[in-house]
Amino acid sequence: MNQLPSALDPKAGITLGKVIDLLLDAICVVDAHGRYVFVSAAFEHIFGYTPEEIIGRSMIELVHPDDRERTLRAANEIMAGQPKPHFQNRYARKDGRIVHIMWSATWSEADGMRIAVARDITELKRAELMQVALHAISEAAHSAEDLLALFRHIHLIIGKLLPARNFFVALYDGKKDELSFPYFVDEHDVAPSPSKLDSGTLSAEVIRSGQALLITPGTQVVLPEQVGPIIGRDSLDWLGVPLGTQRGIIGALVVQSYSGDVRYTEKDMALLQFVSTQVAAAIERKQTETWLQYVARHDQLTSLPNRELFHERLHTALVNARQSDQRLSVLYIDLDRFKLVNDSFGHDIGDLLLCQVAERISRCVRVSDTVGRIGGDEFVVLINGIDLPEHAMAIAEKIRAAFDSPFELAGHRLQVSSSIGIAMHPAHGSEEKQLMRHADDAMYNAKRQGGNRWLMTAEPLPQESPQISLQS
Numbered sequence: 001m002n003q004l005p006s007a008l009d010p011k012a013g014i015t016l017g018k019v020i021d022l023l024l025d026a027i028c029v030v031d032a033h034g035r036y037v038f039v040s041a042a043f044e045h046i047f048g049y050t051p052e053e054i055i056g057r058s059m060i061e062l063v064h065p066d067d068r069e070r071t072l073r074a075a076n077e078i079m080a081g082q083p084k085p086h087f088q089n090r091y092a093r094k095d096g097r098i099v100h101i102m103w104s105a106t107w108s109e110a111d112g113m114r115i116a117v118a119r120d121i122t123e124l125k126r127a128e129l130m131q132v133a134l135h136a137i138s139e140a141a142h143s144a145e146d147l148l149a150l151f152r153h154i155h156l157i158i159g160k161l162l163p164a165r166n167f168f169v170a171l172y173d174g175k176k177d178e179l180s181f182p183y184f185v186d187e188h189d190v191a192p193s194p195s196k197l198d199s200g201t202l203s204a205e206v207i208r209s210g211q212a213l214l215i216t217p218g219t220q221v222v223l224p225e226q227v228g229p230i231i232g233r234d235s236l237d238w239l240g241v242p243l244g245t246q247r248g249i250i251g252a253l254v255v256q257s258y259s260g261d262v263r264y265t266e267k268d269m270a271l272l273q274f275v276s277t278q279v280a281a282a283i284e285r286k287q288t289e290t291w292l293q294y295v296a297r298h299d300q301l302t303s304l305p306n307r308e309l310f311h312e313r314l315h316t317a318l319v320n321a322r323q324s325d326q327r328l329s330v331l332y333i334d335l336d337r338f339k340l341v342n343d344s345f346g347h348d349i350g351d352l353l354l355c356q357v358a359e360r361i362s363r364c365v366r367v368s369d370t371v372g373r374i375g376g377d378e379f380v381v382l383i384n385g386i387d388l389p390e391h392a393m394a395i396a397e398k399i400r401a402a403f404d405s406p407f408e409l410a411g412h413r414l415q416v417s418s419s420i421g422i423a424m425h426p427a428h429g430s431e432e433k434q435l436m437r438h439a440d441d442a443m444y445n446a447k448r449q450g451g452n453r454w455l456m457t458a459e460p461l462p463q464e465s466p467q468i469s470l471q472s
Contacts, residue, residue, distance in 0.1 A: 026118040029111075034059045034075065037113065046101070046120045048094030064090035064098060078114055079107050088121070096263030098163060100125035126161070126271065133157050134278050141282035150286050151183035154253075154279055161271055163262040164255045170203040171243075171251035171283075179204055188258065203240055206252040212241040214269045237264040241272045243280035250280060299373040301351055302358035310372035314382055314432045321384075321425055329392035331381040332421040332439035333361065333399065336451035338377035345412060352409045353416065360402040365395065380439070389424055389456065396420045396454035403452075417452035419443050428457050 026046050029038035039051050063071050067089040083106040105116035140153035158164045168184040184191035197204050206213050215238040240254040297309040321328050342350040362371050370382040407414045421442025428438045438457040446455040
């Protein structure tokens with residue numbers, strides 16, 4: 001029965017009951033086992049359950065999963081005689097919405113029950129959290145190491161505003177007409193493959209239209225013909241908002257729920273829209289920083305690591321090689337008579353040749369190796385984990401042979417060879433400068449012998465005769 005315990009029910013019980021029913025705050029009484037024995041009428045307004053639906057149920061069932069542990073800890077402290085006048089936690093309403101509650105609770109030793117007053121502070125908490133979220137997003141934009149770290153921060157921040165167990169970021173590249181999903185956390189699916197904007201997905205529609213989209217079993221949403229079919233639309237809530245910047249829509253933020261325990265509302269959509277502008281600015285800032293860092297450390301023509309990045313990777317590789325007692329090799333590559341290409345066909349053709357050279361060299365090595373361009377027609381290769389000098393020689397020969405096929409460049413066919421110098425760690429040095437100097441010297445020895453060959457430093461080996469021909 002929904003009856004007041006003796007501590008709350010003096011002789012004027014009926015009058016007190018009427019007063020309690022008029023209160024906006026809810027009065028709750030829970031026994032020592034955590035089960036409701038009494039709730040006032042205001043309980044339904046706050047939590048969505050009638051007294052008849054809730055009496056006998058465990059209090060902890062309604063608490064937000066992330067708040068249950070500390071709620072139980074607080075309950076034990078209250079029963080131990082430590083009143084909690086301002087305890088806050090989150091509850092899931094009957095309709096799935098999340099509400100923030102401030103409790104004033106104490107323990108009645110005479111009745112063996114916890115007596116508490118619950119006040120709904122959702123709107124106040126929402127306003128506070130929004131301000132905190134904006135500050136946190138701004139901080140993340142400055143502190144995040146890269147885009148992935150930024151997305152993780154954003155996920156955590158949004159998760160404090162509304163349920164975000166399933167959350168993803170969709171980004172759109174207008175130049176490539178490519179929609180990608182660089183951050184995708186979902187309890188059922190993996191990240192979709194990149195697609196065109198006309199792929200018919202909900203996130204693509206949000207980006208195309210520039211309008212937020214909320215789909216729930218209770219909403220009537222008319223979608224364009226190109227969107228769909230949407231599998232499971234009636235069994236989940238889907239909420240997406242566009243990421244807008246001064247240069248247009250760059251993507252979308254999306255949360256979705258597969259459970260009726262979590263429902264999204266118009267208020268959630270407004271909240272997500274409110275922070276989306278700050279999120280978009282943070283993403284754009286991090287993209288710009290990432291691009292500038294990339295440009296500063298990569299050759300603008302071939303997109304290969306430049307001198308600075310190559311030396312940084314070589315330094316790291318040498319440290320690891322010394323610690324693990326492993327070998328590595330540096331290959332120094334120079335095109336034979338490259339100046340003749342520029343003089344005969346112009347720098348545009350020379351640039352095309354350098355790009356194709358970079359591609360051919362890269363195909364000859366592993367992803368874990370590093371190919372860099374350190375200036376002009378000079379390329380370097382860092383090969384990790386070399387067991388024998390013969391392995392480095394084999395890779396050098398593979399690269400030399402990759403130049404045997406003519407280069408097709410804007411209607412011209414060019415036959416160009418290369419000279420390659422090889423240096424090994426630890427045989428030829430334990431520091432970057434030593435290895436680079438030995439590899440460079442070996443390359444010049446190969447060039448002096450006619451080119452189109454490779455040489456191990458201090459070990460000149462006869463190879464084929466030089467070869468270069470130019471054909472229009």
